[in-house]
Structures are given as C-alpha cells and as structure tokens.
Amino acid sequence: MPLIGEAPALTPGPINTPINGYQLIEIDAGTSAGYGGIIIAQTSATITNTITTTGNMAANMDMQTWQEWNQIYTLTMTGTGGSGCTNYVTKYGGWPFTAATTAYNTSVVNHFAWNVWNDRYDRIQAAGTRAVEIQRYSRRKLSEAELLAALAEEKRAREEAEKRAAEARAAEKRADDLLRLCLSPKQIDDLEKKNCFYVEIDGRGGKKERYRIDRGSHGNVKQIDDKGSIIRSFCIQPSGVPAGDILLTQKLWLEASEETREEFWATANITPLMQEKNIPHTVPRSERRRYAEAHGLLH
Amino acid sequence: MTSELTREALDTPPDGKHWMACMDHTGDTKVMWSKDNEDEVETARQAFKNMKKKGYTAFRVTGKNGEPGEQMNEFDPDAERIIFTKPQAGG
Numbered sequence: 108m109p110l111i112g113e114a115p116a117l118t119p120g121p122i123n124t125p126i127n128g129y130q131l132i133e134i135d136a137g138t139s140a141g142y143g144g145i146i147i148a149q150t151s152a153t154i155t156n157t158i159t160t161t162g163n164m165a166a167n168m169d170m171q172t173w174q175e176w177n178q179i180y181t182l183t184m185t186g187t188g189g190s191g192c193t194n195y196v197t198k199y200g201g202w203p204f205t206a207a208t209t210a211y212n213t214s215v216v217n218h219f220a221w222n223v224w225n226d227r228y229d230r231i232q233a234a235g236t237r238a239v240e241i242q243r244y245s246r247r248k249l250s251e252a253e254l255l256a257a258l259a260e261e262k263r264a265r266e267e268a269e270k271r272a273a274e275a276r277a278a279e280k281r282a283d284d285l286l287r288l289c290l291s292p293k294q295i296d297d298l299e300k301k302n303c304f305y306v307e308i309d310g311r312g313g314k315k316e317r318y319r320i321d322r323g324s325h326g327n328v329k330q331i332d333d334k335g336s337i338i339r340s341f342c343i344q345p346s347g348v349p350a351g352d353i354l355l356t357q358k359l360w361l362e363a364s365e366e367t368r369e370e371f372w373a374t375a376n377i378t379p380l381m382q383e384k385n386i387p388h389t390v391p392r393s394e395r396r397r398y399a400e401a402h403g404l405l406h
Numbered sequence: 407m408t409s410e411l412t413r414e415a416l417d418t419p420p421d422g423k424h425w426m427a428c429m430d431h432t433g434d435t436k437v438m439w440s441k442d443n444e445d446e447v448e449t450a451r452q453a454f455k456n457m458k459k460k461g462y463t464a465f466r467v468t469g470k471n472g473e474p475g476e477q478m479n480e481f482d483p484d485a486e487r488i489i490f491t492k493p494q495a496g497g
Contacts, residue, residue, distance in 0.1 A: 291472030343497060344494060344495070345493065356429070356491040363477045367477055
C-alpha cells in the first residue's frame with residue numbers, strides 16, 4: 108500500500124478508448140493493484156479543489172470533476188474502500204481508499220493518483236489539439252511516452268511560435284520607426300489615417316509625377332494624375348523585410364534620382380490602367396483591355 | 407573595432423553618432439560610428455563595402471520632413487544617416 112508521498116513504480120499500459128472526451132492511460136501500480144491512473148484529458152475540465160485532511164470530502168471537491176474522475180477511474184480500477192468510507196466509495200464509484208479507518212483521514216486518500224491528476228493538469232491542457240490530432244491520425248494507439256513526447260513537442264512548438272511572433276512584431280515596429288524617420292509629418296498623418304502616403308517628384312521632361320504608396324507589399328505603388336485617379340500600378344518590392352521597410356525602399360527609389368527611378372520602372376511589373384470613360388459601355392468587361400490597347404486608351 | 411551594432415530606432419544619433427541601417431528580416435540592423443573615431447569609421451566603411459557587395463543600395467537620408475534620399479556609392483563618414491535597401495524584384 109503506498110503511503111502519502113510515495114509513488115508506486117509505474118508501468119505504462121494501453122490507452123483506453125476515449126470516454127467523454129478523455130483518454131485514460133492505465134497504469135499498473137506495481138504490486139499494489141488499483142492505484143494510479145493517468146488521465147490525459149482533451150477537454151478543459153477544471154479541478155478547483157483538492158482533498159483536504161478534514162471535512163466533508165464531497166463538499167471539498169469539484170463535483171463535476173470528481174464525477175468525471177470516477178466515471179473514468181471505475182472503468183479500470185477496482186478500489187477498495189476502507190471501513191467508514193463505504194458510502195463515499197459507493198457514491199463516487201470506487202475511489203480507492205486504502206487502509207483507512209475513517210473517510211476523513213488524509214492517509215486514506217490515494218494521493219498519488221490524485222496528485223497525478225493534478226500534476227498533469229498543465230500538460231493535459233497543453234495536450235489539446237496536438238495530442239488529439241496525433242491520436243486521430245495515428246494508425247495505432249500511442250504509448251504514454253509517445254503522448255508525453257507529443258506534448259513536449261507541442262509545448263516547444265508553441266513556445267517557438269510565440270517567440271517568432273514576438274520577433275515579427277518587433278521587426279514590424281522597427282521598420283515602421285525607420286520609415287517614420289524618413290517621412291514628413293503630412294506623410295505620417297496620411298499613413299495613419301489612409302494607410303498610404305504620397306510622393307511627388309520631378310518626372311520625365313520636368314513634369315511633376317505623383318505616386319501613392321499604399322501600405323502593402325505587392326502592387327501597392329500607384330501613379331496618380333492631378334485628380335488622384337490611378338494611371339498605372341507598380342508591383343515591385345524587396346523580399347524578406349517587414350512592410351515598413353518595403354514602403355521606405357519604394358519611396359527612396361522613386362525619389363532619389365532619375366537613375367533610381369528609371370531602374371524602379373524597369374524592374375517593376377507595371378499595369379497601365381485604362382481610360383475607362385472613353386471605352387464604350389457596350390464593350391464587355393472581358394474585352395475592355397484589348398479594346399483599350401487597340402484604341403490607345405491605356406494611360 | 408568599437409563600432410556598435412544596435413537594434414534601436416534612433417530619432418537622432420546620440421552625441422554625434424552617425425548610423426547606417428541595413429534592412430533585414432528584423433527590420434534593420436544599425437551600425438553606428440563617431441566620425442572622429444577612426445576605428446569606428448573604418449568598421450562602418452567595411453560594413454558599407456560588404457553591403458554594397460551583397461547588392462544593397464545605400465541612400466543618404468537627411469532632415470525630418472520626408473526629404474528625398476540621395477544614392478551613395480562610396481562611404482561618407484560625414485553622412486548622419488544611411489539606409490541600405492535590399493534589391494527589389496518585380497512582382
């Protein structure tokens with residue numbers, strides 16, 4: 108009989124069929140049959156109470172959890188109640204009191220099993236989707252070691268994902284900070300309110316050219332006319348940098364010199380927009396671009 | 407070599423520090439130098455050359471009112487802010 112604080116030697120057993128959203132890994136507790144029982148729960152049952160040394164045991168338990176525990180536990184265990192606790196054993200499905208003289212004596216409680224339940228709770232929660240998926244798609248039942256390894260892998264994956272997400276957020280902020288250093292107050296205001304900012308440059312033949320750089324990465328640079336209508340769209344960007352860096356790169360290349368602007372134009376995938384107003388409404392949508400090209404109605 | 411690498415975005419270089427920001431997946435990595443510190447200038451010059459070799463384009467940036475950048479082909483220790491952009495590709 109294990110005493111309080113003693114953990115019997117454990118031998119992982121087979122996994123039982125999921126019951127009410129739980130899976131039970133049966134554990135043989137050495138020579139003391141009927142002890143232990145690790146439950147990998149796939150639901151988020153909350154264990155709010157633990158057994159106290161005195162008082163009404165039932166009142167000290169989260170009844171739902173308690174019932175769930177016993178519902179599972181009694182399927183695989185054959186606990187024996189000590190004298191004086193028969194009612195509880197019966198009522199709650201065979202909780203394995205040991206060597207007890209009264210139901211209120213702490214020493215009668217199978218602490219190991221209960222502690223296992225509680226100690227594993229964090230991992231039970233963490234198991235979640237990963238364990239379910241592994242079990243679902245596995246052709247065989249997984250051993251406890253495999254399930255625990257899956258949990259560890261799940262935990263590592265989550266930590267890694269959170270770390271990378273934090274790094275990505277930091278990178279976005281750093282890129283935005285750098286971008287703001289290079290924008291005028293008006294451009295910053297536009298970026299915040301309209302998610303774009305405007306760039307005006309001396310274009311070919313000394314003519315002013317206006318560009319709108321939208322927050323984005325593909326096709327986000329637009330050349331616009333005096334009325335703000337889009338003339339053509341440019342798809343050009345550096346790869347592997349946050350959005351703020353993309354916008355700043357586009358701004359610098361457009362503004363710096365005629366040479367950089369020419370290279371910008373030469374590299375970009377440019378989509379000229381059609382002069383829609385001059386294309387008859389009778390031309391179907393699928394034919395409009397061809398019509399515009401044939402009739403010189405591209406910007 | 408005492409040039410500093412920093413991941414801070416700096417509105418103004420501290421105490422005469424000049425910096426260049428090299429865009430990367432972290433946003434950017436900055437190299438800082440004081441123009442009267444030869445070691446730092448040399449380190450920055452070397453970093454500049456390395457970035458150019460990698461195909462990055464350098465722009466000198468001045469002012470705080472969205473002034474256009476100026477393309478740089480040679481390192482200038484007097485430049486307060488230099489931004490290296492990665493090569494672009496058409497989408």
